[in-house]
Amino acid sequence: MAFLLFILLFTVPFASAEEEAFVGVNIGTDLSDLPHPTQVVALLKSQQIRHVRLYNADRGMLLALANTGIKATITLPNEELLGIGQSNSTAASWVSQNVVAHYPATNITAICVGSEVLTSLPNVAPVLVDALKFIHSALVASNLETRIKVSTPLASSIILDSFPPSQAFFNRSWNPVIVPLLKFLQSTDSYLMLNVYPYFEYIQSNGVIPLDYALFKPLPSNKEAVDANTLLHYTNVFDAMVDAAYSAMADLNITNVPVLVTESGWPSKGDSNEPDANPDNADTYNSNLIRHVLNKTGTPKHPGVGISTFIYELYNEDMKPGSVSEKNWGLFNSTGVPVYVLRLSDSGSVLANDTMNKTYCAPREATDERMLQAALDWACGPGKVDCSPLLQGQPCYEPDTVFAHATYAFDAYYHQMGRAPGSCDFNGAAAITTTNPSHGSCIFLESSYRNGTLSNTTIPASDSRSSDSERKFKFSPAYIVIAAALFQMAQM
Numbered sequence: 001m002a003f004l005l006f007i008l009l010f011t012v013p014f015a016s017a018e019e020e021a022f023v024g025v026n027i028g029t030d031l032s033d034l035p036h037p038t039q040v041v042a043l044l045k046s047q048q049i050r051h052v053r054l055y056n057a058d059r060g061m062l063l064a065l066a067n068t069g070i071k072a073t074i075t076l077p078n079e080e081l082l083g084i085g086q087s088n089s090t091a092a093s094w095v096s097q098n099v100v101a102h103y104p105a106t107n108i109t110a111i112c113v114g115s116e117v118l119t120s121l122p123n124v125a126p127v128l129v130d131a132l133k134f135i136h137s138a139l140v141a142s143n144l145e146t147r148i149k150v151s152t153p154l155a156s157s158i159i160l161d162s163f164p165p166s167q168a169f170f171n172r173s174w175n176p177v178i179v180p181l182l183k184f185l186q187s188t189d190s191y192l193m194l195n196v197y198p199y200f201e202y203i204q205s206n207g208v209i210p211l212d213y214a215l216f217k218p219l220p221s222n223k224e225a226v227d228a229n230t231l232l233h234y235t236n237v238f239d240a241m242v243d244a245a246y247s248a249m250a251d252l253n254i255t256n257v258p259v260l261v262t263e264s265g266w267p268s269k270g271d272s273n274e275p276d277a278n279p280d281n282a283d284t285y286n287s288n289l290i291r292h293v294l295n296k297t298g299t300p301k302h303p304g305v306g307i308s309t310f311i312y313e314l315y316n317e318d319m320k321p322g323s324v325s326e327k328n329w330g331l332f333n334s335t336g337v338p339v340y341v342l343r344l345s346d347s348g349s350v351l352a353n354d355t356m357n358k359t360y361c362a363p364r365e366a367t368d369e370r371m372l373q374a375a376l377d378w379a380c381g382p383g384k385v386d387c388s389p390l391l392q393g394q395p396c397y398e399p400d401t402v403f404a405h406a407t408y409a410f411d412a413y414y415h416q417m418g419r420a421p422g423s424c425d426f427n428g429a430a431a432i433t434t435t436n437p438s439h440g441s442c443i444f445l446e447s448s449y450r451n452g453t454l455s456n457t458t459i460p461a462s463d464s465r466s467s468d469s470e471r472k473f474k475f476s477p478a479y480i481v482i483a484a485a486l487f488q489m490a491q492m
Contacts, residue, residue, distance in 0.1 A: 021306025023293050024051025024071075025331070026263060027061070030317035033334045035435070036365050036403075037064035043314070043336045043435040044070055053262060053310045055115070057098035066105040073110040073262075073310075074098065076135065078121050081114045084134060085127025091134030092141065100142050110149040111135055112193065112262065118174055119155045128152060129180045136188060151185060153193040153262040156241055159248045164227035165234070165301065168244035169251045182254045194245050195263040196309075198237035198285070203274065211276060213237055215266075216288030232300035238264065238289065243301040258305075264289060265312035268339050270325035277325045279340040286311055286331070287342045336435035360444060361414035361424035362433050363406045372406045375426040379409035385416060389442065396442035406430075407437050411444060 027040065035043075037060040044052060045068065053073040054061055065072055076084060076094065084091045099108055113132050118125050132150055139145040158178075162168045170178045185192060202214040212219060216236045225234040234240045245259050266285035270277025289309065298305040316330035316339060332338055363372055380387035387409055389396040396408045410430045417423035424432045438444045 021293060021296070021308045022051045022071075023290050023308075024053060024073075024310045025049055026053045026055070026310050026313040028055060028313050028315060028317045028320070028330075029058075030319040031315055031334050032319050034365065035315075035334055035336070035433075037061045038439065039336070039362065039433070039435045039437070040314075041065060041068060041070070042437055042439070043332065044068075046434075046436050049314075051109075051308075051310070052314075053112070062098075062102045062106045062108075065107075066102065069107060071107045071109045073112060074108055075112040075115060076131070078114045078117060078124070081117065081121070081124050081131055082127060084113070085124070085131035088134045088137065091131065092138040095135060095138035095142065099139070099144065099148065103144065103148075108148055110151065111139075113150060113152045115153045116155040116195065117152060118158055118177065125174070125177050128177055129184060132181070132184055136184075145188070149190045150188065151190045151193045151260070152181070153195055155195055156197065156245070159241075159244050162244040163225065163240060164229055165240050165243035166227050166229040166232075166247050168247040170248045175252075179252060182249060182252060182257060185257045186254060191258045191260040192245060192249065193260050193262045194242070195312075196238060196241045196261045197264060198241065199266050199277070201237050201241070203276070209237060211281075215281060215284045216292060217284070227300075230301075234300060236288075236292075238292070239299040242307055243299045246299075246301055259307060261307055261309040263312040264309055265329050267325035267328045268316075268330075269328035271323050274323070274325050277328070282329075283340040283342060290342070332434075335431055335433040337432075338434070359419060359432050359434055360437055361410040361430050362435070362437055363403055363410060363426075363429055364431050367429045369402050371427070371429050372402045375429045376402060376406040376409050379406075379413045379426075383409075383413050383416075385409050385412045387412075395440075398440065398442075404439075408442065408444075411437060 025044075037058070040061065041064045043049075050069070051071045051073070052065070053075070055075050056077055057074040062072070062074070080094070084094060099111070102108065113135055114121070114124070114128065117128050132152060136145060136150045139148055139150065156162075158171045158174055159168050160171050182192070184190075198214040202209045202211065210219075210223070211217075213223075213225070213235075214237045216238065219235055221233070225240065226232070227234065232243075234243075242259050242261070249255065249257055266282040267274070267277040268279045268282035289311070293306055293309050296304055296306050299307065311331065313329050314331060316328050316333055318327050318334075320326045328339075330339055331342075379385045380390075387405075388394060390405050390408060391397060392400075396405070398404075406429075410424065410426060414424040414430075414432075424430050436444055
């Protein structure tokens with residue numbers, strides 16, 4: 001089955017009418033083999049992912065996202081929150097360095113000021129709203145306040161008595177923070193950012209919540225949850241949690257702040273005491289969630305109003321502390337291979353992309369440059385790869401780095417060898433990935449067989465010019481000898 005992802009955008013008839021509902025992804029960084037930002041962006045583009053949320057404001061990622069059209073929500077990390085919340089000038093400096101320096105080339109659309117601060121860093125909560133205001137003031141000073149929203153993601157656990165949704169309210173011990181926060185969001189036309197995890201609601205309910213109800217699976221009408229106060233029927237936990245947030249805001253007389261779900265997902269693997277953390281359930285939940293958002297289903301309280309949602313998350317994070325499930329929320333592993341295949345074939349006009357049979361060969365990020373150069377020299381010499389596209393003036397010359405040139409040469413050799421086992425190794429310098437390494441005018445085409453012959457080419461830009469005959473590759477003869485010896489040994 002083809003790996004189908006997204007994005008289809010549509011208008012939301014709610015408080016912020018100019019906003020569009022979307023499905024995006026969170027990008028965590030707790031990976032032992034973290035892909036290069038350009039590889040991350042290549043994966044995003046191949047999957048037509050148009051909205052991302054970063055857990056920081058990493059310069060490399062922001063540069064890689066430039067001129068892609070991908071909309072980025074960036075984060076002011078919790079560890080910087082105290083300083084920002086106590087100093088307007090510090091906030092202005094942060095915005096200058098992490099927003100103004102990149103916008104508009106990088107399409108930054110929102111800033112998360114901290115994450116789950118009330119529950120994870122309660123001692124900093126008193127300065128949270130000040131931090132939001134200072135960041136917003138810095139945006140005003142740069143005339144960006146209408147283009148970039150400011151908010152802070154909250155854990156859904158701060159909403160108490162969440163079922164039935166109509167009687168939900170915020171933990172009143174946090175009212176000194178929540179009330180001014182909501183008024184700020186209202187006055188700046190921003191949204192309430194909420195992390196919504198039906199998985200945790202399910203496993204903590206001790207069997208009270210049925211698995212199908214958590215997974216968006218169809219329920220017979222007599223199994224649907226009914227809000228006795230409104231008589232609204234709830235067919236899934238996600239909608240009930242979102243409507244509980246709306247009710248909690250209404251309890252504080254705030255009725256025109258929309259909800260944006262900053263995190264939601266399902267783990268594909270867990271410890272022995274988490275049997276429902278498995279690929280099938282993760283596939284079911286995320287596929288149904290995407291379909292739910294894109295079909296404009298809305299919630300019982302707000303039918304037809306799409307709830308913009310960031311899926312947690314793009315990659316499995318093997319370095320994340322905690323249980324096995326904490327490390328396995330990703331749609332992909334670090335090489336860009338899908339953890340499971342989303343079932344979206346009946347979700348309407350959703351863009352399709354089959355990554356299962358499209359593989360490429362790319363350098364490992366941490367590889368020593370001298371080793372990459374040796375492998376590059378071997379591929380373009382004894383390996384018999386046609387490296388002419390790497391000549392100055394040719395489509396794959398830029399960027400003129402060993403890493404970029406090795407990416408071309410490794411992938412060309414890999415396909416030249418018919419993607420045979422062991423043909424993407426280069427003494428441990430390379431690994432197979434489903435991330436298309438195309439960039440600019442250097443377009444990598446997936447392999448195809450024509451009349452029994454493997455074809456792998458690049459598409460030159462229309463204005464590319466042939467290089468002068470005396471232009472040479474930056475190959476080191478010594479590296480060619482060393483590399484040839486190494487790879488001849490590897491083939492024995």
